[in-house]
Amino acid sequence: MLHTFLPLAALFTTSALSSSLSSAARAPEAAAEQCNGISGPFLGPSFPDPCELNKGSLQETALTSYIAIYYIDDTWYSFGTSNGKDFQGAKSAKFDSGWSKLKGPTLAIKEATWAGQQENGVYGLWAPDVFRRSSDNKFVMFVYFAALDKETIGTKKVQHCIGAAVSDDIAGVYHPENDFVQCNRTSSGVIDPAWFKDTDGKQYVVYKTEIPENWLEIREVRNSGPKEGVEWVGNAQKLLRVNGQGFSDGNNMEAPYIFKRGDTYFLTYSTHSTADATYDVQYATAKKVNGPYTRVKEPLLKTTNAFGCKLIGPGGASFQRGSNGNQEVTKIIFHGLTDAMDINKRVVYTATVQVNGDRLSIGSA
Numbered sequence: 001m002l003h004t005f006l007p008l009a010a011l012f013t014t015s016a017l018s019s020s021l022s023s024a025a026r027a028p029e030a031a032a033e034q035c036n037g038i039s040g041p042f043l044g045p046s047f048p049d050p051c052e053l054n055k056g057s058l059q060e061t062a063l064t065s066y067i068a069i070y071y072i073d074d075t076w077y078s079f080g081t082s083n084g085k086d087f088q089g090a091k092s093a094k095f096d097s098g099w100s101k102l103k104g105p106t107l108a109i110k111e112a113t114w115a116g117q118q119e120n121g122v123y124g125l126w127a128p129d130v131f132r133r134s135s136d137n138k139f140v141m142f143v144y145f146a147a148l149d150k151e152t153i154g155t156k157k158v159q160h161c162i163g164a165a166v167s168d169d170i171a172g173v174y175h176p177e178n179d180f181v182q183c184n185r186t187s188s189g190v191i192d193p194a195w196f197k198d199t200d201g202k203q204y205v206v207y208k209t210e211i212p213e214n215w216l217e218i219r220e221v222r223n224s225g226p227k228e229g230v231e232w233v234g235n236a237q238k239l240l241r242v243n244g245q246g247f248s249d250g251n252n253m254e255a256p257y258i259f260k261r262g263d264t265y266f267l268t269y270s271t272h273s274t275a276d277a278t279y280d281v282q283y284a285t286a287k288k289v290n291g292p293y294t295r296v297k298e299p300l301l302k303t304t305n306a307f308g309c310k311l312i313g314p315g316g317a318s319f320q321r322g323s324n325g326n327q328e329v330t331k332i333i334f335h336g337l338t339d340a341m342d343i344n345k346r347v348v349y350t351a352t353v354q355v356n357g358d359r360l361s362i363g364s365a
Contacts, residue, residue, distance in 0.1 A: 080335070107125070204289065206218045207256065267286065279315040280314065317334035
């Protein structure tokens, strides 16, 4: 999709927040120069898990993992994790500058009969994704989203479910579809949903099953009619497992996102802890949407000074799903930490990604 999710929230949470900042990896020294090949930071003090949308071309451009983006009416829109009670949004006429936050509300979360609220009023809303369906031109927020499972509130196993909500306007308000939900109550809950439409017209949602199981899974959804995007088709399939294929992921793999270029499917994700400098953006490739996926050794993004600036713990990325006729590039939006090393002060970055066969790269780094 052309959705691109960006980290906008001033108060946000992700599945890796339990990691201690005291164990954070050493961050690089600050660089005075502007980043080379990366734009930002934007939308401080905190806009995690951004997703991206461009309202002009009706192409679907979504930047996943935590920040969603969409392009429509010559405007880029982005949605991200916020304060646990709603999502935050932003818009820009240019992808690489001029981002400003939208006024809420975005999601009518109280209409979600399956979602629970903690004593502090928090619903645990994380990592939205948005797409525009073809059957009626309505926007769907999967806008997919994750929220606390009401049935687990007050127990020792509070967990998340994923659901969907629909709106006539990209900025909202989005109203939940209560007959569409996935909880995995027999395991550990699910978070980080992201939508994907294949070249054959089939539609899918990829997401993370929570620790300790921690798989990235994919499940097909209805691709036409009034239930487009909000009705499951068949069962979930496992794609990747944390620490698999000889990798060490810090026991955490999240924020999955799928896009396709040529005959190659790219499954992107973040590993380690979003709370420190170990967080990154990695990817795997396959020739079929349901795999098998082969992980690529070198991360696409990690803590570094290689771009001529200080980049700390980049992750929660979303990508431009549609190619717009160019198979050799895509756009990415992601969040990162600041010098404060405070997950409540994450910022957003954007960049152009080069696609060379089954490999991805950014700028000259």
